[in-house]
Amino acid sequence: SSSTTPIKATLFPGDGIGPEIAESVKQVFTAADVAIEWDEHYVSTEVDPRTNSFLTWESLQSVLDNKVGLKGPMATPIGKGHRSLNLTLRKELNLYANVRPCYSLPGYKTRYDDVDLITIRENTEGEYSGLEHQVVKGVVESIKIITRKASMRVAEYAFLYAKTHGRKKVSAIHKANIMQKTDGLFLQCCDEVAKKYPEIYYEKVVIDNCCMMLVKNPALFDVLVMPNLYGDIISDLCAGLVGGLGLTPSCNIGEDGIALAEAVHGSAPDIAGKNLANPTALLLSGVMMLRHLKLNKQAEQIHSAIINTIAEGKYRTADLGGSSTTTDFTKAICDHL
């Protein structure tokens, strides 16, 4: 029941292993008959003065036009006077919520079974303000900014997500016992939104305690919402519970219905071009993009094909203890479709 007029989506293959895993996504999507027309954009070799970054103005515009995209890893080129590529995307496109589901993959054993967590990270402010200065030699400050606007929209997104995905509980993660004003404002916003969702159990958990409880018993949590840096930390911790960033997808949500799905692992330059990379995180991110587009049938087909291929264990890349190439693993997934 999917549309036959292709939907245009921006594709940032990215650097390092990016192009190889992006190729895997293209093949799997083709095998599943997904009607997507990719609008491919590479990281430029020069700083674009319009964006002050190695991302061109055209590539940002592509996401704004298509309203949907998929992004591989981008390593920020060494040098001065320009911004990190990932941060440029988040700030320029106003990608205010970063959603990272972490769930145990059947057949891939870690120390934890049945993990099923959703981290929702404020993605535009907090410790990522970029405001730092030296007061006197040997004394430096950085400024964390929390606004009602950004806190409300991410809290609203988290509760709406919980409700529409049949989730039972939202935990707001904070350190308001120390940062009473900043994290306090974040919590006030969560409190306010929680009142509109009496059917969702709501709790506040201090970040240190949250990390301790996550490693002891992740089943205590369901949806977690938090300021930027805590989200950065906790989403990686949660990914670790199920095997790491090579297996976990993410999707960035912006204003006006924009969604940029993203594999958040690194560009792994050491294995780039060797047909060894694991495309799972980018594939699962692609599935998140399809769900966002309401292409649910194909999303579920592709999701099952990935999960089943990993569960069977015959074709696995080296990071999962196997010896398959990226192309063999991709072919195995296509064969499941």
Added chain:
Amino acid sequence: SSSTTPIKATLFPGDGIGPEIAESVKQVFTAADVAIEWDEHYVSTEVDPRTNSFLTWESLQSVLDNKVGLKGPMATPIGKGHRSLNLTLRKELNLYANVRPCYSLPGYKTRYDDVDLITIRENTEGEYSGLEHQVVKGVVESIKIITRKASMRVAEYAFLYAKTHGRKKVSAIHKANIMQKTDGLFLQCCDEVAKKYPEIYYEKVVIDNCCMMLVKNPALFDVLVMPNLYGDIISDLCAGLVGGLGLTPSCNIGEDGIALAEAVHGSAPDIAGKNLANPTALLLSGVMMLRHLKLNKQAEQIHSAIINTIAEGKYRTADLGGSSTTTDFTKAICDHL
């Protein structure tokens, strides 16, 4: 071979379960013939204007005089215009390094075996500056401060600790890819100190990646040193790997040879006074205090008695799945001495 002139040490039993677990320490120390004379100080019921906190000036002075102490949990009384008790102690006594060893207890099974980690946390600045303000309604800032002075002394402490404790590796944990100036200064200091310890392997690890690797494979780490908030987060995560804050000791190191050992768990008001509390964290903190005093023989005797009691499994408190009272568990430890 321990001295027979008793050494004076400050004891803060603290609130909630504090007095019960402090009683346990006193009994175990007596059973082991430790020549300590406790100088006991309770949290006051009124704010002392000289400290602007519920800690009296006399109790702070006691630590400065004795240079050594042991502290139970302290819940900051609700109210306004005074400071957190824990932070008052750290700042007034200049307790610049918080050392938290996390190791697997034989016979107490968690998902992780053979964990053996030391977290060393900068304890006086960073995100704990207390500097926050509202810029305009709905926009608040908090300020993180990193100084060369505090970073150097904690880095120096960490490398010296590694060397004197036969440790092989120090990992400096940071987020300098985002906070280039503040965390950058912290790393510069670690780099500088590391050069003086060529025999210790030194690495820098971004905090998000560190959390992911800790839950995947804690054996990758040995000694970890980091700014205040990261230390707060990572030390709790590490405690979670081996069973939680009820089982892990800590010791705060200050200038002029001051050491204040501390159980960092909460005061558990729900079970206070019921003879149900687990004194392990405070007991193991007491062992750290004894090692600091070079009372190594008695430290090891008490340590073994605690470990063996838990390993045998006959006497365990409810938090460890047993049904022993605090006094029975304490008696079992004394019987091992």
